[in-house]
């Protein structure tokens with residue numbers, strides 16, 4: 001979209017639309033885009049259905065995560081490794097993953113409580129800045145009405161389904177200010193209202209299995225049933241590879257163009273090459289009869 005519609009304000013409004021968790025928030029952000037450049041909204045409607053990128057319309061839950069191009073992220077992480085031959089590349093990826101797992105295993109190692117530190121801090125801040133301002137009216141053990149005396153608006157909070165009328169709790173998995181107001185009213189630990197995947201125990205379990213060096217003593221190799229001790233396994237050797245002549249190509253070949261491969265020692269007819277992009281030519285150059293190389 002940015003190639004055709006270049007106003008820098010569009011980016012901010014687009015991200016606001018993507019993060020919207022209610023229809024009103026989405027409509028406001030889209031209207032602001034339309035005010036800046038109506039063509040940009042038309043382009044979006046034509047090329048990118050909102051179910052694919054807006055949190056409110058998305059079929060699943062994104063829990064507040066938005067990444068415009070995840071392939072670019074992993075590509076940046078693999079940039080050094082992908083320049084190497086296949087075995088060296090796999091070894092480097094394994095080393096990076098070993099390091100990745102080891103470092104993440106040490107994160108939050110001294111944190112107390114139930115949740116990972118980033119979520120615990122977010123809850124603490126919401127408790128301080130918002131939750132204490134609300135008035136809570138109890139309907140039953142699970143349903144509460146949370147009323148703001150400042151905005152005169154009220155929200156229905158359900159503890160049994162972990163939902164709030166403001167939609168923030170169910171969208172992010174982290175209790176909103178209204179749910180935390182109920183927690184204060186009940187005198188319960190506010191951290192118990194976050195989704196289980198934010199718990200320290202879950203986080204530690206994710207990285208509990210280490211990636212081992214090759215032939216590590218502590219590794220637990222998976223061996224076939226008929227050879228449980230691995231005594232008959234053949235020695236693992238690298239595959240036979242034939243190194244291609246010349247430097248590997250890095251420039252992407254766009255679709256729709258005829259590709260001309262250059263073989264060493266032969267002369268490429270440049271006239272044919274030029275024309276082959278323009279017309280559907282035969283394999284023989286009309287100018288001097290030289291054959292095109294393919």
Ligand SMILES: [Zn+2]
Pocket residue numbers: 155164165166167168169176177178179
């Ligand atoms: Zn809420």
